[in-house]
Amino acid sequence: MITKILLGLFSGVAFGFVIQRVGASDPNRMTRAHLMIDADIPRFMLAAVALSAAGLFGLQAVGVGRTMVLPTSLVATGLAAAIFGIGWGLCGYCPGTTWAAVGEGRLDAVFALAGGLAGAMVFAHLHERLIPLLYDPTNLGQLTVTGLVGNHALALAVVLVGLGAAIYLIGRIWHHDTPSE
């Protein structure tokens, strides 16, 4: 039981450290990414996903690892993503970076954390009403690219190509102002 706590701590510390060091916990940097003047953070995220997807493929090939695919609910996932994007664009924090930013000592992140706790609490209170209303009706199930394409390796290749293209395009489209912080 203690092991899993230590494991979680260790994983979290490594994770938080990396995102601090790359500047993802810096709301200024994140906002610059959203304003399309700093391409590094988006490319960082997409590249991390691509590499992790490849890594997970490797894990599953040797029978290691636990997965859990979240369902796609057209309405709920989409609506939630919209609301999320608005909040993210407004403050420059997302739930994960909030924790790291608070650790970093950013005071505005502390307020984001407080707001986050409030938001989670409100949702948890309304869960029983909102989920049947928004989530269940257009729930398509736990769809994956692998399921669509039929083959894990092929699906991985498709996704990697897609992510690679996105990374390239972002590098081209986002203007880079000097100096980047």
Add this chain to the structure above:
Amino acid sequence: MTNGKHTLRYFILATLLLLGVAWSLSAAQENRHGGYPNNDLLATTQWLKQHIGDHDLIVVDVRTDAHFDGRLIPGAIRLPWSLFRYNNTALNEGSLFVGVDRAQDILGKHGIGRTHTIVLYDAVARDGGATASYPFWVLDVLGHPNKRILEGGIDAWEAAGFDLVSKPRQASPILYQAPMEEIRGRELIDGDDVYRQLGDTHYQIIDVRSPAEYKGEKGTRDLQGNALKLGHIPTAVNIDYTLNWRDPQSKKIKPYSALQNLYRGLDPQKSVIVYCNSGRRSSFSYFVLRLMGIDSVTTYEPSWKQWGKPANFFPVETTVHRLAGGDLPGTSSAAKGTRSATAGGASTRQKASPDGNTPKAGYVSCGG
């Protein structure tokens, strides 16, 4: 180091982070000892050892003669759980609850009173708490305030190094009187009650028998030896009572987080009805759900011995149902140690829903 002027902030932050770690570790420790919402319904051997001298504590060995091995926890009385049941030969329904009046009679004859704290126990062999849970259920129906089941039964007591005795305590009969308002008679539902609310989505029915019995592959018989119908009550889901245990050898109850996972999908706003064949196994799931803090749970005690009787003409199903968001295949899959996993190029079939009859995957959350 950068900010000299913000030293206080970082000091507070560091303190909070360390406190957070301590909180997490202590919560994890608590989880080891169950940490159930209704912990008071469970007695650990340590707790019993401490309280065994209390004058209002009664320890009850519920094992029937067939499973009694001549050893008891010191001071325990013997009260075989089967005393609370009878066979209704006229109706041809077996293993029915004797009723609240007779139950109080039985308790009183064994020296148990309303104000006693009752600790029930059985053995791992029979059946890891799943026979002690039957008298527990009876006491719950009677509204008896203080009762517990001993975690791990007599085997845990022995393993802890405590003494056993070979003679049960002889208790003098007293009057067990449960005030009428405190008896929860509405919990004694029968087939007609269940039948009436089949269409009512307010109820969730859990069949705690084995999957084979649930699916109608394995059946049971009535008092005359005739086969009862095969299948389960319509809309019921199947959560085998043995899943409440960590493993079938120790029969220790799963920790709270694992139980939450097992019963994931259970709607706390709705009432739960549990049943099995005779009402014994379901009394254990009843106990576990109560341990988890779910109070609106009822045992359909006559269970399949009544529902499956052809002459009762109750509807029967064999389609498999699952709780929405409950244990779906592929919801969370741990890769087994085989080298033939999907990565090699084997094709996987996309399923929008696990099988035609069940609801699609309900809400699933990350981190859960």
Add this chain to the structure above:
Amino acid sequence: MEQQNSNKPRYWNWLPAAFALAGVIVFVFATYGPPASSSGFVSALKGAWSSLAPDYIASKAHYRMIPGPGSWLFAFILGMAIGGFIGGRTFKKPVTDIPPLWRRRFGDDATRRYTATFLGGFLILFASRLAGGCTLGLFISGSTQLALSGLYFGVVIFAFAMLTARLVYGNATKEVS
């Protein structure tokens, strides 16, 4: 590296950092499962409320789906904060309470910034819980598993974030940060 930029500390380059993060993520998949962060908020709430209002917590489906503080999940988000702490304390760049971009657009009023972040935090968490995850739990973990929900979520959050940032900050591309 620091000499080039007159001693200004630089964040890590994005590509090696991506390798580092992917390493952590794959480690997490191997030892636990898909990493998550929004549910960490629920875990913290569950822990806090359990002592004050245990019946409420036991009766709410959302809290029952998420473990309490004695879990890998809570330790993970706590670890993220600790990682941020260690990172921050060993990084030469001072931390700002109000980002320069905001400062330039809205001035130095701290209350305004803190209100905005409170509101922003509210929205992101409310939304994450509706979708079942956030950038990490849905987008990153999901896309790593090639899940459509993750990709769908990721595209939409970026689109709306970019739109919102543009609305909030005006056309900042002309300004040099």
